Amino acid sequence: xxxxxxxxxxxxxxxxxxxxxxxxxxxxxxxxxxxxxxxxxxxxxxxxxxxxxxxxxxxxxxxxxxxxxxxxxxxxxxxxxxxxxxxxxxxxxxxxxxxxxxxxxxxxxxxxxxxxxxxxxxxxxxxxxxxxxxxxxxxxxxxxxxxxxxxxxxxxxxxxxxxxxxxxxxxxxxxxxxxxxxxxxxxxxxxxxxxxxxxxxxxxxxxxxxxxxxxxxxxxxxxxxxxxxxxxxxxxxxxxxxxxxxxxxxxxxxxxxxxxxxxxxxxxxxxx
Numbered sequence: 001x002x003x004x005x006x007x008x009x010x011x012x013x014x015x016x017x018x019x020x021x022x023x024x025x026x027x028x029x030x031x032x033x034x035x036x037x038x039x040x041x042x043x044x045x046x047x048x049x050x051x052x053x054x055x056x057x058x059x060x061x062x063x064x065x066x067x068x069x070x071x072x073x074x075x076x077x078x079x080x081x082x083x084x085x086x087x088x089x090x091x092x093x094x095x096x097x098x099x100x101x102x103x104x105x106x107x108x109x110x111x112x113x114x115x116x117x118x119x120x121x122x123x124x125x126x127x128x129x130x131x132x133x134x135x136x137x138x139x140x141x142x143x144x145x146x147x148x149x150x151x152x153x154x155x156x157x158x159x160x161x162x163x164x165x166x167x168x169x170x171x172x173x174x175x176x177x178x179x180x181x182x183x184x185x186x187x188x189x190x191x192x193x194x195x196x197x198x199x200x201x202x203x204x205x206x207x208x209x210x211x212x213x214x215x216x217x218x219x220x221x222x223x224x225x226x227x228x229x230x231x232x233x234x235x236x237x238x239x240x241x242x243x244x245x246x247x248x249x250x251x252x253x254x255x256x257x258x259x260x261x262x263x264x265x266x267x268x269x270x271x272x
Contacts, residue, residue: 112144195237
């Protein structure tokens, strides 16, 4: 495994990488800088657009077009024109902000919240938004984080970071309703689970905050399969590109030796 630093701009909290496999572009955010980034791996071009509040996650809409979730609402971002447009807002409390999100296969926007500016226990929720209506699908979370669908869309995997576990929910694609099934992964080391993605074999890849790595897990038996170390302690999220290689976002830590925290990394797992 070879890792390379793709981007570093002194960001405190880089998050939410999403790869557009159709157009071969990467998007990610700097939450506390209110920035949404676009990256073209072919040309190394990087563009950014700034909103007016913390921005947490991105949903792909089309070619160089995304929906970005910020504390002050969801904005359509067009990187062709560098324009932004307010689209909608969910009724969230002033003391929370959005965090990780995912789109299901019929287009529902699923997104979690967490306390802001202070993290508070059980004030978070996970919402589903579709055709102008929102509903709460998971309640009483603390730091709503990684979300991933099973390959057959029957399950939604979800991380509430302080639990150090991955929960699996039955997911009804027709109605958008879900029901808790079980905890399928438990982290026992120094790292806490943050962002997450799923690979083509149905294995979960978890970014470990405080653990300095991305780890691969089998949700069928709860076993850890692999651990990929990074040169910084706070690893925030990850996503796969078209070559089954990983983009990984990180955040700064309090360590003076942590010069790479807040950078975007590319982990080459396969030959291109």
